[in-house]
Amino acid sequence: MIKSYKLRRNIANAIIYVILAIMGIIWVSPFAYLLMHSFRAEGLITVNYLIPHEWTFQNYIDLFTVKGSLNFPRWLLNTFVVALFSCVICTISVLAVSYTFSRLRFKARKKLMNVGMILGMFPGFMTMIAIYYLLKAMGLDRNLVALVICYSSGAGLGFQISKGFFDTIPRALDEAATIDGANKNQIFWKIILPMSAPIIVYTVLTSFIGPWCDFILARIIMGDRRDLYTVAIGLFDMKSEEFINTYYKQFLAGSVIVAIPITTLFMIMQKYYVEGVTAGGVKG
């Protein structure tokens, strides 16, 4: 038994830091690999060593100079546009639904919340075939608008966290505003929203990331319209049997590029993000 408290603490800390460092290295290594090999000049696909022998920017240049049907800049633009629109629609609908459930009292409130909860339990892709044929019936298949609709129409169901946040804002503020003559709409925009920066940021982030990651719906909706692909399907295509020998290194470069907008957004909004996640959980 070690007597000195300081020594014991140091040993414990050392062990903890070593474990954390190992886990950190394991966690970061795929990203390090991705980043390094996106600058690799030699070889066509994977190589069995970690540090590339020759470095080059060519993969990135090739990625943005379009040859053939793999049009990465266009896919990036598609994804960005879809993400932007669904982000705006999602954010507004989530916040509006949360405000309604948090502040208004009406007969079916509890029931609707339960319904929303149950519906939210079913993953979106469960109904993808039905969604596809519905969109087709409306003439919206193979269309970026269809993606925006898919990503944003069910968004209101994810109201729980922001409702939790709104519940923590004292109702006394609403009442004071009502006395001053504000209606519910004005309270929402002028009183509640300005105080909800963290939760707005959280909603914006989650709804912006969705389209970058979704593969299943985008794939089934876009079919053979390669020019309308989003980055997720496009990148997957690059490593198909037909293209892998030509596009593997560009695929790595593309993966790095895709991470940039999301990472930037995260860095800017990081502070609020943590606040938003925790604040929403204070009172459910």
Next chain:
Amino acid sequence: MKTKQLLAMILAGMMTATAFAGCGGGGGTDQPSGDGGDGGDGGNSTALEVKENAIVDESVFGDEDNITLKVWAPEKAVDLTKKQIEDFKAAYPGKTFTNIEVVIQGEDSAATQILNDAEQAADVFGFASDQLNKLTDAGVIQEVAFVDYVTKTNVAETVTSATVNGKLYAFPETNDNGYYLVYDKSVVSDEQAKTLEGILEGCKAAGRKFIFDSGSPFFACTYAFTAGVKIDGFEEDGETQKFVDYDEDEAVATLQAFSKLMHDYKGTYASLGAAQIASGFSTGTCGAGVDGSWNTVPDQKALGDNYGAAKLPTINVNGTDKQLISMFGYKYIGVNAFSKFPRSAQILALYLTGDKCQKERTEEVGWGPSNLKVAGDEVVTSSPTLQAITAQAQNAVPQVNIAPTLWDPMGNLGNKLIADETDPTDTEFFRSLLKETIVNVKDEA
């Protein structure tokens, strides 16, 4: 509280019901292939006269005019296909073609895309032979209207492989969808390339790898086929894989011989993905490999003048050299059963697979033709790759009527042969491995 639970249950029930309804609806629209199928007989008789360059009389179009078609072609062949379609239009001056669109779609996933939604898919599409059963089962592919002509002008195997229940369903496009030996001539001599032992010796001496994807079923079935355990369509039930009669002792000895080479040349005999071959050539780590015809261009680019191609080598089993038997597929062009212009689609598919277009494809994209006339042409006989592919085609099992249960056991067999813990001298192990593989393929376990 009670009402809430009830409500929740009803809702959950409704959700499930709608989900199923959705699936049913989806499947339902795929079904009515009847009216589309009629279009297949659009040409009406098998004795339709086909003129030079696979052109037919304009009367075959029937009353179809202002024609709109969509064609799926793989990226490599898109530009050429566009050009060929211009020639096609010019060949029928009496018809108005509103729009013939060429869309890029890999042949490896054409069936998946069509089954997604046949109505939105291409009218005329290229696909690989392994997908034929899927397409005919779903009723999304039209019968070929020009049976006599297609049968007469193409390599017999390509035609029989596209025939299901006596009906021809697709136009043969290539006779090259398989794998063969590629080697770096500075590492492996042409003489060494004839035997597996020679190749491994050459690679080992140069410190290079010989890449043969033993874990990939498509490649690994070579081991079983070479051992004499070849597949032969289905049993009478139409779904269990049938095998030809084989000599078990010889089969076991062959598997043992493979395993022995893998262990003797450990570090040289590498089981890596085929895409690693071109990469290995470019970095100087690979000396030879068994590679697919789809990788020919990157291989050639990586090796330059040292590029060598040959049929698969032989392996020495108890003193006799046995030729390696591979799995071999073909590429076809099919016509969508839901096409709004079934006759035009048939005529276009016929044209695209005719001798003129096949020759152009061989010259410009390097595809091995299925057309008999083009196969004997100088373009083919002067290309080492196409010669290698043609030679291998004669030592191969066609990739048709494959039970889905074939793949995993074959990959497992390959992995076991090369596994470190396998002892190549343990005959009983290989006997039980072979039995296990057959049982698993037949799904009898």
